[in-house]
Structure formats: structure tokens, C-alpha cells
Amino acid sequence: MSFKDLQLNKPILKAVAESGYDSPTLVQEQTIPLVLAGKDVIASAQTGTGKTAAFALPILQLLFDKQDSVKKGKKIRALVISPTRELAIQIAQNFKTYSAHTNLETMVIFGGASIEPQIDLLKKGVDIVIATPGRLLDLHKQDQINLDYIETLVLDEADLMLDMGFIDDVTKIERLCPKEKQTLLFSATMPFKVEQLASTILKSPERVEVTPTSSAANNVSQVLYYVPKRNKIELCLHLLRTTIKGNILIFRRTKYGVDKLEQTLIKNGFKVESFHGDKTQSDRQSALNKFKHGEANILIATDVAARGIDIDELDAVVNFDMPNVPETYVHRIGRTGRAEHFGSSYSFCSADEKAYIKTIQQLINTQIPVEDDHPYPLDPHAKPIIHTSKKTGSKHKKGRKGQGSKSKKKRWY
Incomplete structure (x- = not known):
């Protein structure tokens, strides 16, 4: 037609x-x-x-x-x-x-x-x-x-x-x-x-x-790394030096996470731009232009910011934080491997994100291959770390009473 x-x-x-x-x-x-x-x-x-x-x-x-x-x-x-x-x-x-x-x-x-x-x-x-x-x-x-x-x-x-x-x-x-x-x-x-x-x-x-949302991009090779949360940045640096090449889009869940990773990668000599909702329009545009024109080969973004970006030549997508909505995973990896090109996706999963992998695999109807051969493996029995506050109870001293009760009045009620 x-x-x-x-x-x-x-x-x-x-x-x-x-x-x-x-x-x-x-x-x-x-x-x-x-x-x-x-x-x-x-x-x-x-x-x-x-x-x-x-x-x-x-x-x-x-x-x-x-x-x-x-x-x-x-x-x-x-x-x-x-x-x-x-x-x-x-x-x-x-x-x-x-x-x-x-x-x-x-x-x-x-x-x-x-x-x-x-x-x-x-x-x-x-x-x-x-x-x-x-x-x-x-x-x-x-x-x-x-x-x-x-x-x-x-x-x-x-x-x-x-x-x-x-x-x-x-x-x-x-x-x-x-x-x-x-x-x-x-x-x-x-x-x-x-x-x-x-x-x-x-x-x-x-x-x-048109696109049944479950069809994960056919032209994308997927690989999964189980890694402790605290070692994700080290694993990212290790893979950027050894494995992941070309134009790379890295997804993080929060704006704070985007900024933190950007600073670390820049310190390590990588050419990086970042993209999230708190940046001004001109900063976002300039980051995008630098990435599209090859002045930077790594772009770090949140999902919401990245939905509006159209980048043709993308070699790899990195899921630094796993998405909790399985369809989001399909969107992310679908940004590479477009128009007859082949792309790669790398996902970092910590103990508290294992449940997300399960729902993603159900949606795409595929087992994502796991790569164990890396310097920061996750103990298979590791339990998710649940952060609890050390302080418990009231901040007031024990036995502290209000003025009314101190005068031990007999109350009428």
C-alpha cells in the first residue's frame, strides 16, 4: 500500500x-x-x-x-x-x-x-x-x-x-x-x-x-545481571569499560539517581548528559543535541523524561533500576534495535527488584538470560534490605506529663 x-x-x-x-x-x-x-x-x-x-x-x-x-x-x-x-x-x-x-x-x-x-x-x-x-x-x-x-x-x-x-x-x-x-x-x-x-x-x-505491548523488541539482545544495590555503580563502570559500547541510554528511577550517576561517570572520564523533569527546557534541549551530535555518548534519564525523546541511533539501553511496571521495560528496550538495526539491553537487578523480573518475564513471555560472570555477584539467598528507622516511640522524655495532670486535681469526669 x-x-x-x-x-x-x-x-x-x-x-x-x-x-x-x-x-x-x-x-x-x-x-x-x-x-x-x-x-x-x-x-x-x-x-x-x-x-x-x-x-x-x-x-x-x-x-x-x-x-x-x-x-x-x-x-x-x-x-x-x-x-x-x-x-x-x-x-x-x-x-x-x-x-x-x-x-x-x-x-x-x-x-x-x-x-x-x-x-x-x-x-x-x-x-x-x-x-x-x-x-x-x-x-x-x-x-x-x-x-x-x-x-x-x-x-x-x-x-x-x-x-x-x-x-x-x-x-x-x-x-x-x-x-x-x-x-x-x-x-x-x-x-x-x-x-x-x-x-x-x-x-x-x-x-x-498495532504493537501488542507484550512483544519485546525482536532486534534486541537482552541480558540480566543480579547485583547488590550498593555495587550497581561499580558494575555499571565495569561494563562501560569492557562490554557496553556506542550510544547508550541509561534509565534510573529518580531524578536524584540520575544526577548521582552522572557525577560518578563524569569523574571517571565518560562523556555524559542527563535528562529529567527538573531541568529547564533549554538544558534538556542542549543535552539532547549534544547526545545526538556525538558530543556525549551516554544519556541518563528518568522514564517520564525519556518518553518524549526520539533517538534513532541507539546501540544499548541500560536498566540501572528495574521498572516496577513491566510494560515500561518493553518501552525502554524498544528504544534500541529500531528500523532494522540491532541493539542490546543490560538490566541490573538487586534483591529487592527480583519480583519485578518475574512480572516482566511473564509479560514478554521470555526468560531473560542471566550473566553470572561479573565481579559483583548477588548472593542468591540475599534478602532485600528493608530500611527501618532506629528511633522508636515518642521523642518526649518518659513520664512527661501535661500541666493539668501535675496538679493532681480531682476531675469531675
Whole structure:
């Protein structure tokens, strides 16, 4: 099948061809006709399956067929909600690329950047807005954005919005849009809460399921190291010196963990950048650029930050901390071994993370090979360390009494 078969018009087909694509991916093939037919869609597709074009191309087509002239003043007719700034920027770039031969205007709205330029652009008038939930609601409160003319609303990475606590904001935004609109929901996994959200805001949606979340990337070799928690950094250094080569993405569970590992690797002479939610937009962008341009070959990130990154040439993924949600493991390792390339994933598991391995292996239906031959093996009988506070009981001295009881009054009760 080619893009021509999907009934897209010439200006859009021309832009797609210029981007170097000739045939649609599975998610595009299934989603585009449904969107063009005006249906609500719920699609389960992971990053890297071409899902942005699956909604961008048909939305541009629908808007192109009834474009407002620039003089009349444009109204926002398509709104895409995205959980992270990086993802929002990426989606906006896709829309701009595919609309190169139309006069449709796209803008991106996100927090952590000055609000004034965003207000100025809105005043000039745009057709398509890609936004993170917080900043969009801020602009709405200030009466700077009008959502009364929205024809298509897209919720991208709905499961991540749930993890980040945005679900209430998303529901609010949906209510601010007109009742009669088309809604498209994309999510890599379909937890109960996402299904619940879909059932409340989508009207008899069509379902598209592309990547069954259990299929761990076929082009990725996986290996598991059991290691005491206290030795993970030493094991990481040992493997970076001997085994793991190329462009490497290392996952840690917390921002503090990311910073700590970054400092250690830099001290040991590695070229490292890091990426997490507390960094400013310009720091995150600069870290990403340095990694993409080879000034650093190691990027350390938290899951939430990494969901918005699209890196093509990735040789290895390291799970420094094991994820407690098994689908997250599939996402992480799926970032390498893309587009016919082969990749490797290395996972460090301490005693308290063994239960996670069990659920991951059930999901991917595979036993992850274990590598015992390393300098920091975990005692197979090691029990997880449970940290307890040494202090117990009240901080007050024993026998301390309040004023009332000291005077030994006879009480009336």
C-alpha cells in the first residue's frame, strides 16, 4: 500500500514524499482512513510506530479541505495534548513538515518557557495547537485561547499523562472543547484508568491495536545481571569499560539517581548528559543535541523524561533500576534495535527488584538470560534490605506529663 491509496491530497503527499516516506506503517494504514471518515479512534501504539503521522496527516487533510483564508483570522480547529514538552515539540515539527505546501499554521504551547510569545502567536491566529496540559489551562484562565471551534482533539501518550497525574487536566480540557468533535486517543499501554477515560470521552470509538505491548523488541539482545544495590555503580563502570559500547541510554528511577550517576561517570572520564523533569527546557534541549551530535555518548534519564525523546541511533539501553511496571521495560528496550538495526539491553537487578523480573518475564513471555560472570555477584539467598528507622516511640522524655495532670486535681469526669 502507498500513501496515495489512503486518499490524501497532493500537497500532503508531496510533503510526505519529501520527508522520504513512500509507504505507510501499519498504524498509519489502519488509522488514517478512520480519521478521514470522522470516527473517534482509540489506538494502542508505541513510540516508533509512526503514530504521529497517523493522526497528523488525516487532520491536515480534513483542515485543508476547508481552509480559512489568512485575512479572515484563523481559528484553532485541531488540538493535540501531549504529556511532555519534548514530545509536543516533536509533534509540532511533524505537523509543520507535512503541512509545508498548505497555508495551515501550527504552534506549540508548553510550560517552562515565556508565555508572552505564545500569546502573541495565538493572537495572530493558528489552525493547529499542540500543547502540554498545564500551560494550556493557564492560557485559558487568562482568556488567551479559544477552544470553541475545535473539530479534532488528540490525546497522545494517554498512559503517560495518567502516570504524570494529568488525567484531571485532560478531562477539563476535553470539556472546554465543543461537544460535537472528533476525539483520537493514543496510548502505548491500556491500563484500566485509560480505558475509563476513553469510555467517558469517546463516542463509539474504532479500535486500532498495532504493537501488542507484550512483544519485546525482536532486534534486541537482552541480558540480566543480579547485583547488590550498593555495587550497581561499580558494575555499571565495569561494563562501560569492557562490554557496553556506542550510544547508550541509561534509565534510573529518580531524578536524584540520575544526577548521582552522572557525577560518578563524569569523574571517571565518560562523556555524559542527563535528562529529567527538573531541568529547564533549554538544558534538556542542549543535552539532547549534544547526545545526538556525538558530543556525549551516554544519556541518563528518568522514564517520564525519556518518553518524549526520539533517538534513532541507539546501540544499548541500560536498566540501572528495574521498572516496577513491566510494560515500561518493553518501552525502554524498544528504544534500541529500531528500523532494522540491532541493539542490546543490560538490566541490573538487586534483591529487592527480583519480583519485578518475574512480572516482566511473564509479560514478554521470555526468560531473560542471566550473566553470572561479573565481579559483583548477588548472593542468591540475599534478602532485600528493608530500611527501618532506629528511633522508636515518642521523642518526649518518659513520664512527661501535661500541666493539668501535675496538679493532681480531682476531675469531675
